[in-house]
Amino acid sequence: MKILFFIIAAFTLSSCAVAKIQDCPEEKIINKMPKVIDGNSETPNEYYIYKGQRREIKEFDAAWIEKNCPNIKVQEVY
Structure with missing residues (x-):
């Protein structure tokens, strides 16, 4: 029974x-x-x-941002 539980849990978490x-x-x-x-x-x-x-750039959907956010303010810091 424990083995079945672990298999189901692993499958659920991996998906x-x-x-x-x-x-x-x-x-x-x-x-x-x-x-x-x-x-x-x-x-x-x-x-x-x-x-x-x-927030890191990789957290965002890049294609969605490019299509829907044309006016993002860009700031370069030195």
Whole structure:
């Protein structure tokens, strides 16, 4: 019985897809500040501000954003 439960649980969890955000962010930040590269840094140089918080670009549906959000403010920071 436990084996059946684990098989069903594994199947259910593996079939769950994370939906990408389909809403226009307030702005896109492009970080152009110099940084030390140590080989372990995975912080992206570009991200969105969405509902007042930093959100990574990969969290958004890029095709939807391109089609529906033509006026996203872009800010380069130095």
